[in-house]
Amino acid sequence: MSKKLNIGLFGFGVVGQGLYDITVSRNLNLEFKKIAIKDPSKKRTLPAELFTTDQWEILNDPEINTIIELINDADAAYEIVSFALKNGKNVVSANKKMIALHLEELVQIQRDNGTSLLYEGAVCGSIPIIRNLEEYYNNELLYAVSGIFNGSSNYILSKVFNENQSYNDALKKAQELGFAETDPTLDVGGYDAKYKVAIATAHAYGLFVNPDDILNIGIQNLQNSDLQYAKEKGQKLKLVPVAKKQNDSEVSIYVLPKLVKKEDFLFNVENEYNGVSVQAAFADQQFFFGKGAGGHPTGAAVFSDISALRYDYRYEYKKSLIEEKIKFNNEEIIQVYLRFNAESLVKKLPFIDIEERFSCKQYHYVVGSIKLDDIFKAKRLILDDGAFIADTGNYVSEKAVEVIEEVCSNID
Structure with a gap:
C-alpha cells in the first residue's frame, strides 16, 4: 500500500507548473502543502496562501515528508536537498548541475539517514534512462552510454542544418521557446x-x-563551413556526450560535437528531442527517444519519481559497491x-x-588522431582561436595506434 506524500515544492516555473498540472489530473495519495517562490508579486492561478518565500517554512515543517526541488540555482538547491535528506525528508530533484557536482556526497547522506533522492528529470527530460541504468x-x-542529452543545442543544430537558419537566429528562437537560457x-x-553524462556514468x-575533469566543447564556434563539410560527407553534426x-x-567520458552517419540512430533525432544509446554486452545496442525539454515532458519524469x-x-x-x-x-x-x-x-x-589536411583563403581544417586528454588541456586555445572540433566517429587508424604504442614503449 502506498503512503501519503505531503509535498513541499521549490520552484514554480515551467517544470513546476507542468508537474502541478500532471499531478492534479491524477487521483493519487499526495498533497502540495507549500510552494516556495522568489517573486510573491507575480500573478498565479493558485491560492496565495499556498505560496511562501521562506524556504525554512517548508524545510522545518514536520508534516512535509517529501521535497520537490525545481530551481535553477545549484548552490541553493544543494542547501535545500542536503538539509532535507539529513532531516528525514525524501527528495526529488531536476537540478543536473547540483546533482553532478555533489552526487557522491549526496549518496552517502542518503545511506547515513535512510532517505531517498530521485532525479529522473535531471537527465534527458521524459526519457527514463536513470531508472533503466x-x-x-x-x-x-x-560498453558505452551516449546520445543527445541537450534539447537546446539539438534544436539549434536542427534549424541551421535542415532549414539553413543562421546560428544566431536559431539560438534566438530557442530562447524564445524556452529551450535555451538568456545566457546559453x-x-x-x-x-x-x-553534468547529465556524469550522472548517467554513476549508474552505468x-x-x-x-x-x-570531464572534457566538454560545444557548438559555440560553429560556422557554415563546418555544416558544409558534414553535408558533403552525408552526415549531420550533433552534440554528443559519451561514457565509454x-x-x-x-x-x-567527454562531450564533443560529432559527425553522425545516416545509419546512426542519432541522425534522425531533431529539434528539442533527446536520444540515448546504450551499448551492452548481452542486450546489444538499445535506443531511447523522447522529448528532452519542456514543462510537461520533464514534469512527467519528476512525477514518475514522486x-x-x-x-x-x-x-x-x-555498481559503486563492487570491489573492482x-x-x-x-x-x-x-x-x-x-x-581552425x-x-x-x-x-x-x-x-x-x-x-587529411585542407587549406584555402578562409577555410582550413585537418582530420587526425589525438588523445582526449590533450584536447582537454588545449580547450581554451581551441575556443579562443574560434576553431570548431568534432569527433568523426571513425576508428583511429592503425598507424596512429602504432605510433602511440611505439612512443609508450620508448618511455618504458
Missing part, C-alpha cells in the same frame, strides 16, 4: 550535457566523476575534424597522426 542494466556489462553557454558549450559504471569503456577497468517514493523506492548504486572499481581515464585516442583559423593552433596540438 539502475534497474534493467544493473547486472549488465555496458550552459547548453551550447556542452556543460548541461556534461558505479563511477563518481567531478564534472570539472576503454578496457575492463577504465572509462572515458510516484515511486509512495512505495519507498530508492536508487541502490549497486572502474576508473576514469581520458587517455583514449579519437579521430577529430578540426577547423591560425596554423599555430595545429602545431600546438599534439596530433598523433594527421590523415
